[in-house]
Amino acid sequence: MSNKRGLFPILLRLLLSAAAIAALPGCSLLGGDGASKVAGSEAASAKPQVVRYDGEPSKELPFVYTGRRELALTFNGLADDKTLRALLDELDKYGIKATFFVPGMRAAEEPDLVKEIVSRGHEIENNTLSRLDMTKLNYEQIYNEIHLDNEIIERETGVRPSYVRTKSGDYNDDVRLVAAQEGMKAVVRSSFFLHNWNGQSEREKLLYIRKHTTRGGILTVDTEELDDVASVIPLFAEAAKEVGYRFVLLDELVRHGSERKPLEQIEGYDAIRMNADYGNAKYDLIYNKPNAGKKIALTFDDWGTDYTITKILDILDKYRVKATFFLRANGVEANPNLARAILDDGDEVANHTYSHPVVTTLSPERLQEDILRAYRVITEAIQERPTMLFRPPTGKIDETTAKVIAAMGYDKIAQYDVDSSDYLRDHTAKQITDDVLSQAHDGSIVLMHMLDDTHTEEALPAVIEGLERKGYKLVTVTELIGEKN
Numbered sequence: 001m002s003n004k005r006g007l008f009p010i011l012l013r014l015l016l017s018a019a020a021i022a023a024l025p026g027c028s029l030l031g032g033d034g035a036s037k038v039a040g041s042e043a044a045s046a047k048p049q050v051v052r053y054d055g056e057p058s059k060e061l062p063f064v065y066t067g068r069r070e071l072a073l074t075f076n077g078l079a080d081d082k083t084l085r086a087l088l089d090e091l092d093k094y095g096i097k098a099t100f101f102v103p104g105m106r107a108a109e110e111p112d113l114v115k116e117i118v119s120r121g122h123e124i125e126n127n128t129l130s131r132l133d134m135t136k137l138n139y140e141q142i143y144n145e146i147h148l149d150n151e152i153i154e155r156e157t158g159v160r161p162s163y164v165r166t167k168s169g170d171y172n173d174d175v176r177l178v179a180a181q182e183g184m185k186a187v188v189r190s191s192f193f194l195h196n197w198n199g200q201s202e203r204e205k206l207l208y209i210r211k212h213t214t215r216g217g218i219l220t221v222d223t224e225e226l227d228d229v230a231s232v233i234p235l236f237a238e239a240a241k242e243v244g245y246r247f248v249l250l251d252e253l254v255r256h257g258s259e260r261k262p263l264e265q266i267e268g269y270d271a272i273r274m275n276a277d278y279g280n281a282k283y284d285l286i287y288n289k290p291n292a293g294k295k296i297a298l299t300f301d302d303w304g305t306d307y308t309i310t311k312i313l314d315i316l317d318k319y320r321v322k323a324t325f326f327l328r329a330n331g332v333e334a335n336p337n338l339a340r341a342i343l344d345d346g347d348e349v350a351n352h353t354y355s356h357p358v359v360t361t362l363s364p365e366r367l368q369e370d371i372l373r374a375y376r377v378i379t380e381a382i383q384e385r386p387t388m389l390f391r392p393p394t395g396k397i398d399e400t401t402a403k404v405i406a407a408m409g410y411d412k413i414a415q416y417d418v419d420s421s422d423y424l425r426d427h428t429a430k431q432i433t434d435d436v437l438s439q440a441h442d443g444s445i446v447l448m449h450m451l452d453d454t455h456t457e458e459a460l461p462a463v464i465e466g467l468e469r470k471g472y473k474l475v476t477v478t479e480l481i482g483e484k485n
Protein backbone atom coordinates (compact mmCIF):
# COMPACT_ATOMS: atom_id res chain seq x y z
CA MET A 1 0.00 0.00 0.00
CA SER A 2 1.28 3.42 -0.90
CA ASN A 3 -0.65 6.49 0.04
CA LYS A 4 -0.14 10.19 -0.12
CA ARG A 5 -1.68 11.19 3.17
CA GLY A 6 0.45 13.53 5.23
CA LEU A 7 2.07 12.29 8.41
CA PHE A 8 0.45 14.74 10.78
CA PRO A 9 -3.15 13.49 10.42
CA ILE A 10 -1.90 9.96 11.00
CA LEU A 11 -0.10 11.02 14.15
CA LEU A 12 -3.25 12.72 15.40
CA ARG A 13 -5.32 9.66 14.62
CA LEU A 14 -2.85 7.45 16.43
CA LEU A 15 -2.70 9.67 19.46
CA LEU A 16 -6.48 9.76 19.61
CA SER A 17 -6.80 6.02 19.18
CA ALA A 18 -4.15 5.48 21.85
CA ALA A 19 -6.10 7.74 24.16
CA ALA A 20 -9.25 5.83 23.35
CA ILE A 21 -7.49 2.53 24.03
CA ALA A 22 -6.17 3.87 27.30
CA ALA A 23 -9.66 4.90 28.26
CA LEU A 24 -10.97 1.36 28.04
CA PRO A 25 -10.78 -0.25 31.47
CA GLY A 26 -8.75 -3.44 31.45
CA CYS A 27 -7.80 -3.08 27.82
CA SER A 28 -5.19 -5.70 27.02
CA LEU A 29 -3.27 -3.46 24.64
CA LEU A 30 -1.98 -1.46 27.57
CA GLY A 31 -1.51 -4.43 29.85
CA GLY A 32 1.66 -5.14 31.78
CA ASP A 33 4.04 -2.77 33.41
CA GLY A 34 3.22 0.11 31.14
CA ALA A 35 -0.46 0.29 32.02
CA SER A 36 0.04 0.83 35.71
CA LYS A 37 2.24 3.82 34.95
CA VAL A 38 -0.25 5.53 32.65
CA ALA A 39 -2.11 7.60 35.17
CA GLY A 40 -5.62 8.72 34.34
CA SER A 41 -6.31 5.78 32.06
CA GLU A 42 -9.39 4.98 34.07
CA ALA A 43 -10.59 8.53 34.03
CA ALA A 44 -11.36 8.55 30.31
CA SER A 45 -9.38 11.75 29.87
CA ALA A 46 -8.75 12.84 26.28
CA LYS A 47 -5.03 12.17 26.64
CA PRO A 48 -3.30 9.98 29.23
CA GLN A 49 -0.77 11.60 31.53
CA VAL A 50 2.50 9.73 31.51
CA VAL A 51 4.30 9.30 34.80
CA ARG A 52 8.08 9.01 34.75
CA TYR A 53 9.13 5.43 35.38
CA ASP A 54 10.88 5.02 38.73
CA GLY A 55 12.42 1.57 38.16
CA GLU A 56 15.79 0.63 36.68
CA PRO A 57 16.52 2.02 33.19
CA SER A 58 16.73 -0.55 30.41
CA LYS A 59 20.01 -2.06 29.26
CA GLU A 60 22.10 -0.39 26.55
CA LEU A 61 23.40 -2.42 23.66
CA PRO A 62 26.29 -0.97 21.62
CA PHE A 63 27.23 -4.53 20.58
CA VAL A 64 26.64 -8.01 22.00
CA TYR A 65 29.29 -9.60 24.21
CA THR A 66 30.15 -12.91 22.56
CA GLY A 67 33.13 -14.79 21.16
CA ARG A 68 30.88 -16.60 18.67
CA ARG A 69 31.29 -16.03 14.95
CA GLU A 70 28.02 -14.17 14.67
CA LEU A 71 26.81 -10.63 14.14
CA ALA A 72 23.59 -8.80 13.26
CA LEU A 73 22.73 -6.83 10.15
CA THR A 74 20.16 -4.20 11.08
CA PHE A 75 18.28 -1.46 9.27
CA ASN A 76 16.76 1.82 10.33
CA GLY A 77 13.78 3.46 8.65
CA LEU A 78 11.40 2.11 6.06
CA ALA A 79 12.24 3.07 2.47
CA ASP A 80 9.62 3.17 -0.28
CA ASP A 81 7.98 -0.02 -1.46
CA LYS A 82 10.21 -0.57 -4.49
CA THR A 83 13.51 0.03 -2.63
CA LEU A 84 12.44 -2.13 0.28
CA ARG A 85 11.31 -5.07 -1.86
CA ALA A 86 14.59 -4.96 -3.80
CA LEU A 87 16.41 -5.07 -0.45
CA LEU A 88 14.33 -8.05 0.72
CA ASP A 89 15.04 -9.91 -2.52
CA GLU A 90 18.77 -9.32 -2.12
CA LEU A 91 18.70 -10.53 1.50
CA ASP A 92 16.88 -13.68 0.36
CA LYS A 93 19.43 -14.22 -2.37
CA TYR A 94 22.26 -14.33 0.19
CA GLY A 95 20.22 -16.13 2.86
CA ILE A 96 20.60 -13.28 5.34
CA LYS A 97 18.02 -12.73 8.09
CA ALA A 98 18.07 -9.13 9.30
CA THR A 99 16.52 -6.90 11.93
CA PHE A 100 14.48 -3.90 10.78
CA PHE A 101 13.98 -0.94 13.10
CA VAL A 102 10.80 0.58 11.69
CA PRO A 103 9.24 3.95 12.49
CA GLY A 104 5.56 3.62 13.48
CA MET A 105 4.45 6.30 11.04
CA ARG A 106 5.82 4.35 8.11
CA ALA A 107 4.47 1.05 9.45
CA ALA A 108 1.01 2.65 9.64
CA GLU A 109 1.37 3.91 6.07
CA GLU A 110 2.73 0.64 4.67
CA PRO A 111 1.24 -2.23 6.68
CA ASP A 112 1.63 -4.67 3.78
CA LEU A 113 5.34 -3.94 3.53
CA VAL A 114 5.84 -4.52 7.23
CA LYS A 115 3.97 -7.82 7.02
CA GLU A 116 6.14 -8.77 4.04
CA ILE A 117 9.33 -8.19 6.04
CA VAL A 118 8.09 -10.49 8.80
CA SER A 119 6.82 -13.15 6.39
CA ARG A 120 10.34 -13.41 4.91
CA GLY A 121 11.75 -14.31 8.33
CA HIS A 122 13.13 -10.95 9.42
CA GLU A 123 12.59 -9.22 12.72
CA ILE A 124 10.84 -5.87 13.27
CA GLU A 125 11.89 -3.59 16.10
CA ASN A 126 11.13 -0.05 17.26
CA ASN A 127 12.69 2.94 15.46
CA THR A 128 10.34 5.32 17.36
CA LEU A 129 7.10 6.64 15.93
CA SER A 130 8.40 9.49 13.79
CA ARG A 131 12.17 9.43 14.34
CA LEU A 132 12.41 12.75 16.18
CA ASP A 133 15.54 13.76 18.07
CA MET A 134 14.81 12.16 21.44
CA THR A 135 17.30 14.38 23.23
CA LYS A 136 15.03 17.37 22.51
CA LEU A 137 11.77 15.83 23.78
CA ASN A 138 10.26 15.72 27.24
CA TYR A 139 9.46 12.44 28.96
CA GLU A 140 5.86 12.24 27.81
CA GLN A 141 6.81 12.93 24.21
CA ILE A 142 9.49 10.22 24.35
CA TYR A 143 6.96 7.86 25.88
CA ASN A 144 4.51 8.50 23.06
CA GLU A 145 7.20 8.09 20.39
CA ILE A 146 8.20 4.68 21.71
CA HIS A 147 4.90 3.40 23.04
CA LEU A 148 2.90 4.22 19.92
CA ASP A 149 5.52 2.60 17.69
CA ASN A 150 5.19 -0.57 19.75
CA GLU A 151 1.40 -0.38 19.45
CA ILE A 152 1.43 0.02 15.67
CA ILE A 153 4.01 -2.68 15.02
CA GLU A 154 2.19 -5.11 17.28
CA ARG A 155 -1.09 -4.27 15.54
CA GLU A 156 0.38 -4.85 12.06
CA THR A 157 2.60 -7.86 12.76
CA GLY A 158 1.23 -9.48 15.91
CA VAL A 159 4.65 -9.17 17.57
CA ARG A 160 5.56 -6.43 20.02
CA PRO A 161 9.12 -5.05 19.61
CA SER A 162 11.73 -5.90 22.27
CA TYR A 163 14.37 -3.36 21.24
CA VAL A 164 14.32 0.33 20.44
CA ARG A 165 16.80 2.44 18.52
CA THR A 166 16.54 6.12 17.63
CA LYS A 167 17.18 7.46 14.13
CA SER A 168 20.75 8.56 14.84
CA GLY A 169 21.37 6.08 17.65
CA ASP A 170 21.65 8.96 20.17
CA TYR A 171 19.47 8.88 23.26
CA ASN A 172 19.32 10.02 26.86
CA ASP A 173 18.39 8.40 30.16
CA ASP A 174 14.70 9.09 29.58
CA VAL A 175 14.75 6.84 26.51
CA ARG A 176 16.16 4.05 28.67
CA LEU A 177 13.50 4.65 31.30
CA VAL A 178 10.69 4.55 28.74
CA ALA A 179 12.11 1.36 27.22
CA ALA A 180 12.07 -0.21 30.69
CA GLN A 181 8.58 1.13 31.31
CA GLU A 182 7.50 -0.55 28.07
CA GLY A 183 9.06 -3.82 29.23
CA MET A 184 11.60 -3.78 26.37
CA LYS A 185 14.94 -5.65 26.51
CA ALA A 186 17.35 -2.88 25.53
CA VAL A 187 18.08 0.43 23.85
CA VAL A 188 20.23 -0.50 20.87
CA ARG A 189 23.11 1.39 19.29
CA SER A 190 25.36 0.29 16.42
CA SER A 191 28.91 -1.04 16.39
CA PHE A 192 29.03 0.25 12.79
CA PHE A 193 26.68 2.66 11.01
CA LEU A 194 27.14 2.88 7.24
CA HIS A 195 25.74 6.26 6.19
CA ASN A 196 26.61 6.88 2.56
CA TRP A 197 29.45 6.25 0.15
CA ASN A 198 31.74 8.96 -1.00
CA GLY A 199 33.09 7.79 -4.34
CA GLN A 200 34.80 4.62 -3.09
CA SER A 201 35.52 1.77 -5.50
CA GLU A 202 33.80 -1.59 -4.95
CA ARG A 203 37.05 -2.95 -3.52
CA GLU A 204 37.38 -0.06 -1.07
CA LYS A 205 33.76 -0.54 -0.02
CA LEU A 206 34.35 -4.22 0.66
CA LEU A 207 37.49 -3.53 2.73
CA TYR A 208 35.64 -0.87 4.73
CA ILE A 209 32.78 -3.23 5.54
CA ARG A 210 35.21 -6.06 6.24
CA LYS A 211 37.01 -3.91 8.80
CA HIS A 212 33.75 -3.55 10.71
CA THR A 213 32.62 -7.16 10.43
CA THR A 214 33.17 -8.03 14.09
CA ARG A 215 31.93 -10.80 16.39
CA GLY A 216 28.81 -9.63 18.22
CA GLY A 217 28.67 -6.56 15.98
CA ILE A 218 25.48 -4.64 15.31
CA LEU A 219 25.91 -3.31 11.75
CA THR A 220 23.46 -0.65 10.68
CA VAL A 221 22.25 0.88 7.44
CA ASP A 222 19.43 3.41 7.14
CA THR A 223 17.17 2.28 4.28
CA GLU A 224 15.98 5.84 3.69
CA GLU A 225 19.43 7.43 3.90
CA LEU A 226 21.76 5.13 1.94
CA ASP A 227 21.39 5.34 -1.83
CA ASP A 228 20.48 2.03 -3.43
CA VAL A 229 20.52 0.11 -0.17
CA ALA A 230 20.08 -3.28 -1.90
CA SER A 231 23.45 -2.85 -3.59
CA VAL A 232 25.41 -3.12 -0.32
CA ILE A 233 24.01 -6.54 0.59
CA PRO A 234 26.47 -8.49 -1.60
CA LEU A 235 29.32 -6.58 0.12
CA PHE A 236 28.07 -7.46 3.61
CA ALA A 237 27.57 -11.06 2.50
CA GLU A 238 31.06 -11.31 1.03
CA ALA A 239 32.76 -9.66 4.03
CA ALA A 240 31.04 -12.09 6.41
CA LYS A 241 31.85 -15.06 4.21
CA GLU A 242 35.54 -14.11 3.94
CA VAL A 243 35.97 -14.09 7.70
CA GLY A 244 33.58 -17.03 8.26
CA TYR A 245 30.94 -15.17 10.26
CA ARG A 246 27.17 -15.54 10.10
CA PHE A 247 24.42 -12.92 10.26
CA VAL A 248 21.72 -13.76 12.78
CA LEU A 249 18.67 -11.90 14.05
CA LEU A 250 19.51 -9.38 16.75
CA ASP A 251 17.43 -11.21 19.35
CA GLU A 252 19.26 -14.47 18.60
CA LEU A 253 22.62 -12.68 18.88
CA VAL A 254 21.55 -11.30 22.27
CA ARG A 255 20.34 -14.69 23.47
CA HIS A 256 23.69 -16.27 22.51
CA GLY A 257 25.64 -13.47 24.17
CA SER A 258 26.43 -13.02 27.81
CA GLU A 259 26.50 -10.36 30.47
CA ARG A 260 29.79 -8.70 31.19
CA LYS A 261 30.87 -8.50 34.80
CA PRO A 262 32.13 -5.08 35.81
CA LEU A 263 35.92 -5.03 36.16
CA GLU A 264 35.87 -4.91 39.96
CA GLN A 265 34.02 -8.23 40.11
CA ILE A 266 36.67 -10.10 38.14
CA GLU A 267 39.11 -12.08 40.26
CA GLY A 268 42.61 -10.66 39.98
CA TYR A 269 41.49 -7.36 38.43
CA ASP A 270 43.87 -5.55 40.82
CA ALA A 271 46.84 -7.92 40.40
CA ILE A 272 48.64 -5.16 38.48
CA ARG A 273 48.86 -1.77 40.18
CA MET A 274 50.68 1.56 40.23
CA ASN A 275 53.81 1.36 42.39
CA ALA A 276 56.22 4.29 42.76
CA ASP A 277 58.56 2.19 44.90
CA TYR A 278 60.35 0.37 42.07
CA GLY A 279 64.02 0.90 43.02
CA ASN A 280 64.55 -2.64 44.30
CA ALA A 281 62.04 -4.46 42.10
CA LYS A 282 63.25 -7.83 40.79
CA TYR A 283 62.62 -8.70 37.19
CA ASP A 284 63.26 -11.52 34.81
CA LEU A 285 63.92 -10.66 31.16
CA ILE A 286 63.06 -13.79 29.22
CA TYR A 287 64.48 -14.15 25.70
CA ASN A 288 64.22 -17.92 25.52
CA LYS A 289 64.29 -20.95 27.82
CA PRO A 290 67.70 -22.60 28.20
CA ASN A 291 67.60 -26.40 28.44
CA ALA A 292 64.00 -26.50 27.29
CA GLY A 293 64.60 -29.41 24.91
CA LYS A 294 62.73 -29.46 21.60
CA LYS A 295 60.15 -26.82 22.55
CA ILE A 296 59.47 -23.45 20.96
CA ALA A 297 56.85 -20.78 21.72
CA LEU A 298 55.10 -18.82 18.97
CA THR A 299 53.98 -15.32 19.97
CA PHE A 300 51.83 -12.75 18.16
CA ASP A 301 52.00 -9.03 18.97
CA ASP A 302 49.84 -5.94 18.52
CA TRP A 303 46.30 -6.09 17.05
CA GLY A 304 44.34 -6.43 13.82
CA THR A 305 40.90 -6.90 12.35
CA ASP A 306 38.66 -9.93 12.90
CA TYR A 307 39.63 -11.01 9.41
CA THR A 308 43.36 -11.27 10.19
CA ILE A 309 43.17 -12.56 13.76
CA THR A 310 40.47 -15.15 13.03
CA LYS A 311 42.59 -16.49 10.15
CA ILE A 312 45.58 -16.86 12.50
CA LEU A 313 43.40 -18.61 15.10
CA ASP A 314 42.04 -21.00 12.46
CA ILE A 315 45.55 -21.94 11.27
CA LEU A 316 46.71 -22.55 14.85
CA ASP A 317 43.60 -24.69 15.41
CA LYS A 318 44.21 -26.67 12.26
CA TYR A 319 47.69 -27.62 13.51
CA ARG A 320 46.47 -27.98 17.13
CA VAL A 321 49.00 -25.39 18.25
CA LYS A 322 48.52 -22.96 21.15
CA ALA A 323 50.32 -19.61 21.13
CA THR A 324 50.77 -16.49 23.25
CA PHE A 325 49.18 -13.21 22.11
CA PHE A 326 50.50 -9.86 23.37
CA LEU A 327 47.65 -7.43 22.85
CA ARG A 328 47.78 -3.71 22.16
CA ALA A 329 44.89 -2.74 24.40
CA ASN A 330 43.56 0.33 22.60
CA GLY A 331 42.59 -2.11 19.85
CA VAL A 332 41.03 -4.47 22.39
CA GLU A 333 39.02 -1.61 23.84
CA ALA A 334 37.34 -1.03 20.47
CA ASN A 335 36.67 -4.75 19.85
CA PRO A 336 36.73 -6.73 23.12
CA ASN A 337 34.97 -9.77 21.61
CA LEU A 338 38.01 -10.52 19.47
CA ALA A 339 40.27 -10.67 22.55
CA ARG A 340 37.82 -13.05 24.14
CA ALA A 341 37.82 -15.17 20.96
CA ILE A 342 41.61 -15.61 21.28
CA LEU A 343 41.18 -16.79 24.85
CA ASP A 344 38.21 -19.04 23.93
CA ASP A 345 40.46 -20.74 21.40
CA GLY A 346 42.78 -21.81 24.21
CA ASP A 347 45.58 -19.35 23.50
CA GLU A 348 47.26 -17.09 26.04
CA VAL A 349 46.39 -13.41 26.23
CA ALA A 350 49.00 -11.04 27.70
CA ASN A 351 49.88 -7.33 27.91
CA HIS A 352 51.64 -5.27 25.21
CA THR A 353 50.68 -1.81 26.60
CA TYR A 354 47.65 0.33 25.82
CA SER A 355 49.08 2.77 23.26
CA HIS A 356 52.20 0.94 22.08
CA PRO A 357 54.85 3.43 23.25
CA VAL A 358 58.57 2.68 23.34
CA VAL A 359 58.60 2.11 27.10
CA THR A 360 62.00 3.71 27.72
CA THR A 361 60.68 7.07 26.47
CA LEU A 362 58.01 7.46 29.17
CA SER A 363 58.32 8.67 32.75
CA PRO A 364 57.81 5.86 35.30
CA GLU A 365 54.39 7.19 36.19
CA ARG A 366 53.17 7.57 32.61
CA LEU A 367 54.47 4.14 31.71
CA GLN A 368 52.73 2.51 34.67
CA GLU A 369 49.49 4.32 33.80
CA ASP A 370 49.63 2.98 30.24
CA ILE A 371 50.37 -0.60 31.34
CA LEU A 372 47.71 -0.51 34.07
CA ARG A 373 45.13 0.79 31.62
CA ALA A 374 46.01 -2.03 29.22
CA TYR A 375 45.71 -4.61 32.00
CA ARG A 376 42.26 -3.36 32.94
CA VAL A 377 40.98 -3.20 29.35
CA ILE A 378 42.22 -6.72 28.59
CA THR A 379 40.92 -8.15 31.88
CA GLU A 380 37.48 -6.66 31.29
CA ALA A 381 37.43 -7.88 27.68
CA ILE A 382 38.29 -11.49 28.48
CA GLN A 383 36.49 -11.42 31.86
CA GLU A 384 39.33 -13.06 33.69
CA ARG A 385 42.90 -12.40 34.75
CA PRO A 386 45.15 -12.43 31.66
CA THR A 387 48.43 -14.36 31.54
CA MET A 388 50.82 -12.38 33.75
CA LEU A 389 53.40 -11.60 31.09
CA PHE A 390 54.38 -8.24 29.64
CA ARG A 391 56.16 -7.52 26.39
CA PRO A 392 57.54 -4.04 25.58
CA PRO A 393 56.72 -2.66 22.11
CA THR A 394 59.69 -2.91 19.70
CA GLY A 395 61.54 -4.94 22.36
CA LYS A 396 63.38 -1.83 23.67
CA ILE A 397 63.91 -1.86 27.43
CA ASP A 398 66.53 -0.84 30.03
CA GLU A 399 67.17 -1.71 33.66
CA THR A 400 65.20 1.15 35.23
CA THR A 401 62.22 0.59 32.93
CA ALA A 402 62.26 -3.14 33.65
CA LYS A 403 62.10 -2.34 37.39
CA VAL A 404 59.24 0.13 36.85
CA ILE A 405 57.29 -2.61 35.06
CA ALA A 406 58.21 -5.38 37.52
CA ALA A 407 57.11 -3.27 40.50
CA MET A 408 53.57 -3.26 39.09
CA GLY A 409 53.36 -7.05 39.26
CA TYR A 410 54.91 -7.95 35.90
CA ASP A 411 58.16 -9.47 37.08
CA LYS A 412 58.35 -11.60 33.92
CA ILE A 413 59.08 -9.54 30.84
CA ALA A 414 58.70 -11.73 27.78
CA GLN A 415 61.12 -10.87 25.00
CA TYR A 416 62.07 -13.12 22.06
CA ASP A 417 65.15 -14.48 20.37
CA VAL A 418 63.66 -15.17 16.91
CA ASP A 419 62.45 -12.16 14.94
CA SER A 420 60.35 -13.05 11.89
CA SER A 421 60.26 -9.38 10.68
CA ASP A 422 56.70 -10.16 9.58
CA TYR A 423 55.55 -6.65 10.52
CA LEU A 424 57.25 -5.39 7.34
CA ARG A 425 54.59 -5.29 4.66
CA ASP A 426 56.98 -6.23 1.88
CA HIS A 427 58.47 -9.15 3.82
CA THR A 428 57.17 -12.14 1.86
CA ALA A 429 55.82 -15.39 3.30
CA LYS A 430 58.99 -17.11 2.12
CA GLN A 431 61.24 -14.54 3.85
CA ILE A 432 59.24 -14.80 7.09
CA THR A 433 59.46 -18.59 7.04
CA ASP A 434 63.20 -18.56 6.28
CA ASP A 435 63.85 -15.99 9.05
CA VAL A 436 62.11 -18.16 11.64
CA LEU A 437 63.54 -21.50 10.58
CA SER A 438 67.12 -20.20 10.33
CA GLN A 439 67.10 -18.60 13.81
CA ALA A 440 65.05 -21.15 15.76
CA HIS A 441 66.73 -23.40 18.32
CA ASP A 442 65.77 -25.30 21.47
CA GLY A 443 63.70 -23.11 23.81
CA SER A 444 63.25 -20.19 21.36
CA ILE A 445 60.52 -17.59 21.60
CA VAL A 446 59.41 -16.51 18.11
CA LEU A 447 58.12 -12.99 17.51
CA MET A 448 55.32 -12.67 14.98
CA HIS A 449 52.46 -10.18 14.61
CA MET A 450 48.69 -10.11 14.10
CA LEU A 451 48.76 -7.05 11.85
CA ASP A 452 46.54 -6.51 8.81
CA ASP A 453 48.00 -6.39 5.30
CA THR A 454 51.16 -8.36 6.09
CA HIS A 455 52.17 -11.90 5.05
CA THR A 456 52.03 -13.50 8.50
CA GLU A 457 48.92 -15.56 7.87
CA GLU A 458 50.31 -16.73 4.52
CA ALA A 459 53.60 -17.78 6.16
CA LEU A 460 52.18 -19.36 9.29
CA PRO A 461 51.43 -22.87 7.93
CA ALA A 462 54.96 -23.17 6.53
CA VAL A 463 56.46 -21.83 9.79
CA ILE A 464 54.56 -24.41 11.85
CA GLU A 465 55.27 -27.27 9.47
CA GLY A 466 58.95 -26.32 9.21
CA LEU A 467 59.43 -26.16 12.99
CA GLU A 468 57.57 -29.44 13.49
CA ARG A 469 59.68 -31.09 10.81
CA LYS A 470 62.72 -30.09 12.84
CA GLY A 471 61.14 -31.96 15.76
CA TYR A 472 59.91 -28.98 17.77
CA LYS A 473 56.77 -29.03 19.87
CA LEU A 474 55.04 -25.64 19.76
CA VAL A 475 53.85 -24.42 23.14
CA THR A 476 52.73 -21.24 24.90
CA VAL A 477 55.31 -19.03 26.62
CA THR A 478 53.96 -20.13 30.02
CA GLU A 479 54.44 -23.77 29.10
CA LEU A 480 57.89 -23.09 27.69
CA ILE A 481 59.19 -21.33 30.76
CA GLY A 482 57.60 -23.99 32.88
CA GLU A 483 55.63 -21.84 35.23
CA LYS A 484 51.93 -21.42 35.67
CA ASN A 485 50.96 -17.78 35.60
Ligand SMILES: [Zn+2]
Binds near residue numbers: 393394
Ligand atom coordinates in the same frame (compact mmCIF):
# COMPACT_ATOMS: atom_id res chain seq x y z
ZN1 LIG B 1 54.25 -4.32 19.15
